[in-house]
Amino acid sequence: MINIKTYAAIDIGSNAMRLLVLNIVEQQGKETQFNKSSLVRVPVRLGQDAFTVGEISDENIQRMIDAMTAFRLLMKVHKVEKYMACATSAMREANNNNEIVEIIEREAGIKIQIIDGKKEAAIIATSDLKEYISTDKTYLYVDVGGGSTEFSLFANGKIVASKSFKNGTVRMLNNMVNELVWTEIEKWIKTNTEPYENITMIGSGGNINKLFKMTGKQQDKPLSYLNLNAQYALLNSMTYDQRISELALNPDRADVIIPATKIYLNAMKWSGARHIYVPKIGLSDGIVKAMYYGRF
Structure with missing residues (x-):
């Protein structure tokens, strides 16, 4: 039944x-x-x-x-x-x-x-993350939004640290994220991931989903840091109009996708993660x- x-x-x-x-x-x-x-x-x-x-x-x-x-x-x-x-x-x-x-x-x-x-990060963590998290690995989950970015660290299948920062794509477009915020994020990521080895990143949000789709990869395959960095370079080499006409990005995606990529790349660099998985999950x-x- x-x-x-x-x-x-x-x-x-x-x-x-x-x-x-x-x-x-x-x-x-x-x-x-x-x-x-x-x-x-x-x-x-x-x-x-x-x-x-x-x-x-x-x-x-x-x-x-x-x-x-x-x-x-x-x-x-x-x-x-x-x-x-x-x-x-x-x-x-x-x-x-x-x-x-x-x-x-x-x-x-x-x-x-x-x-x-804090509640936003907790809600996101109740989604289908368990399908992608192995109890013998450590994951940094990063959800990039327009106003904030939520970070959650998973070890042994459980959340061991979680924090929200006012570093979102719309804020970045308006030059409202200063170096102090970036320094705080870097410190938080490095401090919380330092006890663990071989961090894997999991990314969510409309921009990382679009970036993943652009690569043509299968859903269960990750993006490497080099993959993501190459896309960042490509996006930066194009004008806003070119990103719309040549990459078929929506007008409200064509601008925010660049700062979003920067956040994911920095999170990978500071955590030492070489790969990022992109499951279709979110708030x-x-x-x-x-x-x-x-x-x-």
Whole structure:
């Protein structure tokens, strides 16, 4: 006998908003399956407002209302039983965040939770990472967003350290990440990885997924530091328009992909990792798993 539940997660990030709908398949004696039914991404760059002006603009509030209304209707069509909407760095720092939460609930019927960096990292860690983590190896998990980057170190199959830094792609584009932040990240990575040998990196986020797709590699194969560095050099050699026309990157991806690559490369260099695996996981997946397993 199979039982199917439909859950959804809304990830309100600094560079885009996403709706993920998953069918959860339960069958006695078998492991629960989480099958993607739909994924919709809307390029509303809230971080551009929050990090430079300090609040979300009226224009982007209206875009949020429209997107959330669409998400609510899509969830209705998919017969979603349970959902959760989580907002991260941009909404955390916007001075008008509480007002926006009230407006979205009133106008679009979606209730938003603003989560801190620590909780964001914890939610991501509840996703399908266990499928990629061996208990006899050490992994540095890096999730790069528009406003922040979350780092988690896994040893013996468990998280031994985790930290969120205000070093995201939208911040970098606006020259809002100083050398002190980079120094803090370097120190944290080196201090926490120093007791371990042969660190392997796991990367998540839209940019690393796009970089991986561009290589044409199979999903279970990693990218080497040299692979990633070569892509970084290629991207830097092209103009913004060329990255859109020749690499078929979306306009809201063609700029942030360069600072994102820099973060991954530095994390690999400072941890000594020679390879990075790129599973298709992220905050949205973690939200659904956290709801299902009662971790909220």
